[in-house]
Amino acid sequence: MTNNGSTLSHEHLTFLEVLKRRSGIGKILIVGESFVGKTSVLNVLLTGEPIDQATKSTRFLNLDSFGLEDETIMESTGYKVQAYDVAGQKRVAHAIDLLSRQLLIATDLIIYTFGLDDPQSLEKIDNWVNDVNQAIEKLIGPSNSIPAILVGNKKDLERMVAEGRPREVMQGYGFFIGYFETSSTTGEGFDELKSKILQALTVRDLPEKDPQEVREMMDE
Numbered sequence: 527m528t529n530n531g532s533t534l535s536h537e538h539l540t541f542l543e544v545l546k547r548r549s550g551i552g553k554i555l556i557v558g559e560s561f562v563g564k565t566s567v568l569n570v571l572l573t574g575e576p577i578d579q580a581t582k583s584t585r586f587l588n589l590d591s592f593g594l595e596d597e598t599i600m601e602s603t604g605y606k607v608q609a610y611d612v613a614g615q616k617r618v619a620h621a622i623d624l625l626s627r628q629l630l631i632a633t634d635l636i637i638y639t640f641g642l643d644d645p646q647s648l649e650k651i652d653n654w655v656n657d658v659n660q661a662i663e664k665l666i667g668p669s670n671s672i673p674a675i676l677v678g679n680k681k682d683l684e685r686m687v688a689e690g691r692p693r694e695v696m697q698g699y700g701f702f703i704g705y706f707e708t709s710s711t712t713g714e715g716f717d718e719l720k721s722k723i724l725q726a727l728t729v730r731d732l733p734e735k736d737p738q739e740v741r742e743m744m745d746e
Contacts, residue, residue, distance in 0.1 A: 552608070553610075639677045642687050643685065658672075
C-alpha cells in the first residue's frame with residue numbers, strides 16, 4: 527500500500543507506533559513562549575536535579591533523552607523518553623513549520639509551558655495549540671489531538687498569573703490530561719509531572735499488530 531499524498535498513511539503511523547512500543551520509547555514535544563523555562567524544565571527532567579541558574583534560550587530545536595521509571599504505576603516499567611524542545615521565538619521559519627513531520631509523527635504527549643510570572647505567556651498557549659493542531663492536520667489529516675499537559679513554570683518567582691486562569695485555558699480543549707506548577711530552581715512539582723508523563727505513556731492506546739504484519743500491510 528502506498529501513499530503519494532502529503533499525509534502519512536494509517537499503516538505507516540501504525541508501524542511507527544509499534545516500533546516505539548516494542549522499544550520502550552516515548553516521544554514528547556515541549557512548546558511555549560521564549561523565557562518561560564522550557565529548556566530548564568527539560569534539564570530537570572533529564573538530570574533529576576534542580577538548576578541553580580537560568581539556561582540559555584533555545585535558538586531553534588533541542589533534543590534530549592531521559593529515562594522514567596515508576597513502579598507505583600506499572601511494576602518494572604520504564605521508558606526512554608525522547609524530548610523535543612522547540613524554540614519559543616517565531617521568526618520567518620519555525621521548527622514546527624519546517625520539521626512538522628519529524629516533530630509530530632508518533633508523538634505521544636505535548637507539554638505546553640508558560641511562566642507563572644508572565645500572564646501573556648499563558649494567554650499565548652492558544653496560539654501554540656492552533657499552530658500544532660494545524661501542523662497535525664496537514665501531516666496526518668483530521669484526527670484526535672495529541673494528549674497534552676499544561677505546565678506553569680517558575681513557581682519560585684512572584685506569581686502574576688491569576689489562580690484558576692490556567693484551568694480556564696485548558697477547558698477550551700478536550701485533550702489536556704493534567705496541569706502542574708513547577709520550579710526548575712527548587713525542583714518543586716517535578717515528581718508529580720514525571721509521574722503524569724509516565725502514566726500517559728503506559729496507557730497509550732497503541733496498536734497490537736506485530737511489526738512484520740504492519741510492514742506487509744504497507745507493502746501491499
